[in-house]
Amino acid sequence: MTEQLLRVMNFCVSRDGIACGPGEDQSLEEPFGLPRPERLFSWAGATASWPNRTDPGGSRGLDDYFTRDFPRNIGAEIMGRNKFGPQRGPWQDHDWQGWWGDEPPFRTPVFVMTHHSRPSFTLSDTTFHFVEGDPKTVLEQAKEAAQGQDVRLGGGVTTVRQFLDADLVDTLHVAVAPVELGSGLRLWDSPDELEDRFNHEAVPSASGVVHHLYWRR
């Protein structure tokens, strides 16, 4: 099977479908433009396979199957510029190298979608490329770089919506956290609204999160 999938993985939203604050609220201090974004992510941080885990331990129940799946058969990631950093408009300089320190968890080529060109750079096993183009074109580039493996669509929410609107997404895993945020950028009004195109399973976890799984009909 040489089918290459575009996969949304471990994408976290609130019960009211919100993934981050309004774009203008994003800052160096608040990458998600939200106070206490760990309310959306803490389920992942509690697992044994969380990529940023430094101490031993962590749960090995249902939630861990999702965090341990993160690198499996993934050969490239696509992300929007607002996932990469808080800057807007032309790059003032090239000092900013993402939120992830010297060892980004991607360990593949990463394609950052932006209208503002910038040279590629490498940190450990991850190389960031800055690309302009419509979703279809960027996906073709990423698939080629992935050399037969799948491509992860990393977000943010605007980028996920863009690829969903272009019908380019093959599978989605969205973790809905037990919190209401009220305002911000929304993935959806309801988890059911993708059912016209996708099979859908909703799987409640002991952590309080509900994992929503979608794959093409």
Next chain:
Amino acid sequence: MTEQLLRVMNFCVSRDGIACGPGEDQSLEEPFGLPRPERLFSWAGATASWPNRTDPGGSRGLDDYFTRDFPRNIGAEIMGRNKFGPQRGPWQDHDWQGWWGDEPPFRTPVFVMTHHSRPSFTLSDTTFHFVEGDPKTVLEQAKEAAQGQDVRLGGGVTTVRQFLDADLVDTLHVAVAPVELGSGLRLWDSPDELEDRFNHEAVPSASGVVHHLYWRR
């Protein structure tokens, strides 16, 4: 984290805890000593990542996370002789090479526990070794062969019980199928009976199976 786990994965039992027929019912025609053993396994065969899948397609919901996890970070398997074949007593010849054809799905060293010695042999990426020893000793051999990766405890049920009794198992995933079998070899009287030593989550799947996940306290 260099911790090497011993993991029971995708182990299938009935609602009344039965994994196979009584040992004497095993035969070439009925490897599980059960009529229609697919009643226990069909959930796995329906998934996109089932190792024996030859046609495209298959589900990518919850059940697929379990079948796709099968090879992840596994460097060796341990199995009982009755999983390897229906013979009992000394090997009459060495013609029998397991149930799995020329491409066994293990793709690692496999340690078959038996009191009857036999030379190792290799089929594609899988090498079968025949070893005598208590569970602890065999686990040490398998861990060394796994070179830092985890070891899968493949079964059958008597072998899983033996390693559980020796307290050597670190994680278990047991899929309970919606069928009652009445008689045969039992993994347990109740899924709760491992809770003294293990954390336990029970996760119902849309397929009708309930996935029971255990990891050490």
